Every structure is written in C-alpha cells, then in structure tokens.
Amino acid sequence: MKKQALLAVCTLTLLVQTVPSFSGVISSVYAAENVLPATQMKLPSLTELDKNVIETMKKAMQSIAEGVEIELDEIVGQNPSSWVVKAKDNRGNILVDKKTGEVKHVNVRFSFEEVKPSLQESVMRTLKGLDEKRTFKITSVERTKWEKEDVWLFRSDNDSASVLLDALTEQVISAGASYKTEQIDPSKVKIAEKAIKELAKTQSVQLLPTARIYTSSKESIDKVWSFGDRQHGYSVYVGAKTGKLVSVSSSKEVDYVSDEERQKVFAKPFYTKEKAILAASPMVKKWFQLDLKGYDVSVHDNEYTFTKKGMPTIKASINKKGTFWTFSIKPEKGLMN
Incomplete structure (x- = not known):
C-alpha cells in the first residue's frame, strides 16, 4: 500500500x-x-x-x-x-x-x-x-x-x-514538543512511571523513551508532560510546574470505535449522579487524593464532570461496561499545570 x-x-x-x-x-x-x-x-x-x-x-x-x-x-x-x-x-x-x-x-x-x-x-x-x-x-x-x-x-x-x-x-x-526522558526532570518521570505501572497493574510495563511537553487551550491545559507506555495502552499527564499527576488514561479500556457509536450507546446516561460518584470516587481519591463528597455531576454521552464550588473539577469517561478509563483534574480557576 x-x-x-x-x-x-x-x-x-x-x-x-x-x-x-x-x-x-x-x-x-x-x-x-x-x-x-x-x-x-x-x-x-x-x-x-x-x-x-x-x-x-x-x-x-x-x-x-x-x-x-x-x-x-x-x-x-x-x-x-x-x-x-x-x-x-x-x-x-x-x-x-x-x-x-x-x-x-x-x-x-x-x-x-x-x-x-x-x-x-x-x-x-x-x-x-x-x-x-x-x-x-x-x-x-x-x-x-x-x-x-x-x-x-x-x-x-x-x-x-x-x-x-x-x-x-x-x-x-494545541502544541507539543518531544524530549528523551533523560532530558526531563527525574521526579516527573518517576511519577509518570509509577502511575502507568499502576494503570497497567504490572511492573513490567515500560515508558516510551520520549515524552512531550504539551499545551492545549481546548483542554484547559497550560503546560504538562505527556508520558505513555511502549505498547500505547496507557498515558498520563504530569504538570510541568506543579509536578503533580493531572490526567490518567487507559486506552485499552475503550470499546467504541466512532463518535456516532459513542453517542448512540450513551444516549441514555449509564449512571445516575449518585452512582457515578460511587463508581468514580475510589479512582479519584487514588490518583488525585480528592474526595468527591458533596460534588455535583453533569453528563454528556460517556463523559462525566464532577464539580464543587471552591474545589477542582474532575472529568472522567466510561466505556460501554461503565468502567472509567480516563480521569483528569483541573483547578477551579486557571489551567492544568
């Protein structure tokens, strides 16, 4: 071809x-x-x-x-x-x-x-x-x-x-630039590696030898480091300034193939607000040390947005089975960093 x-x-x-x-x-x-x-x-x-x-x-x-x-x-x-x-x-x-x-x-x-x-x-x-x-x-x-x-x-x-x-x-x-991991602050690499191993539930998974510094106004991102594994199954963002984990994704969990299919499958919300909080809470606490108690929930197709006045916003998406496969955290004011 x-x-x-x-x-x-x-x-x-x-x-x-x-x-x-x-x-x-x-x-x-x-x-x-x-x-x-x-x-x-x-x-x-x-x-x-x-x-x-x-x-x-x-x-x-x-x-x-x-x-x-x-x-x-x-x-x-x-x-x-x-x-x-x-x-x-x-x-x-x-x-x-x-x-x-x-x-x-x-x-x-x-x-x-x-x-x-x-x-x-x-x-x-x-x-x-x-x-x-x-x-x-x-x-x-x-x-x-x-x-x-x-x-x-x-x-x-x-x-x-x-x-x-x-x-x-x-x-x-959006914009990004690639760097070898040895050129990046070791503390940020360590955070990314630990998160990806936990996402994969195995210590054998390896980081790609390069990562990208990345910005996106569309995603409310100021500047983050984007890391992934060699099999392209997992990815994480680490704030370039804060050094904190701000996004985790397990693309292996995605089981829909188009926007049209996604919209059809999730035309009716999979979770009620209460059940969405119940399902997402353990992972939100695990990744971002944040308690969703008192949070409100809005849903669009398979994406759930958790908000609370004075607190960071959490966005998370589910697959057809209701498994949350991606989470991100954004400050109440300002951009992810």
Missing part, C-alpha cells in the same frame, strides 16, 4: 499521534473506512469520473490552498463509498463520495514559507513558549478540512514538535 494513497484517511490518525489532544476525540471516522489500495482492486482513471465531481474536488482543494495552484493527479484508493484522489507534486489528497460527489475530507500540503506571516509567527511564538532555549524548524505544513474540523498542522523535523491551529480563527488548539 503506497503511503500517499491513504494519506487523506490517515491524516487524522497522524493528528492523534502527534497531538495528544486528539486522542479519544477523533475516533475512526476515516480509519474505519477500510480504504483499499490500487493493488487490491482496479481503479478508474481520474478522467472517468463525472466532470462536475472533478470540478467540485478542484474547488474544494483550491479553497484551502492559500492561493497555491493545486492540480489533481489520480485515484489512488477506494472503499465501498468513497474515492481517494491525490494531487500532483505530493500537494495533498481528497476523499469524495462515489454516489453524490460530495467531498468528505480534503488535505493540502505547504512549505512553511507559503503560509501567511501571521500563522508563521503564531507557530514559532507557541513553540518558544514551550521551550525558549530550543531551536525549532518547521518542515511540514498541512491544512485538513472535513465536516468536524478545519485545522492547520505544523510539524518540525522528525515530528519532534507540532502545533495545531483552528484554520478559521487561527487560534492555537
């Missing part, structure tokens, strides 16, 4: 890998599409598609191309409902519905110099905010648009740093 053939579908997966805020948010909208490469099934040539569909694709790519001329190249993949078409010169990809001709997803690539100065300045300022001593060089720029997101993703060489911005407002959504 050619790497470029599935890039239109894999871009969202890439966001998940490079920007922690997307893990658990973008599910399998495109990953579940099961796109087949050209080697598995004969594909039509681009000229065989309806001229109006071709024109629609051109306009969709050009609409986010910042004035750069984009030319469609060939169909490189498909699934039962969509075609994947790539642009010439590795400029991007587009996913289009076979029956309706509707564009489902569009991705355009740029050099850093091709994007407007205000974006360049915002990206470099954000990265310097993560580490003022480090030199960052942006080597990859993409704009990705689909029904739920319209974003810019800037990445440095070897994906060692990334910045995600809202394409319409140009506001930074």
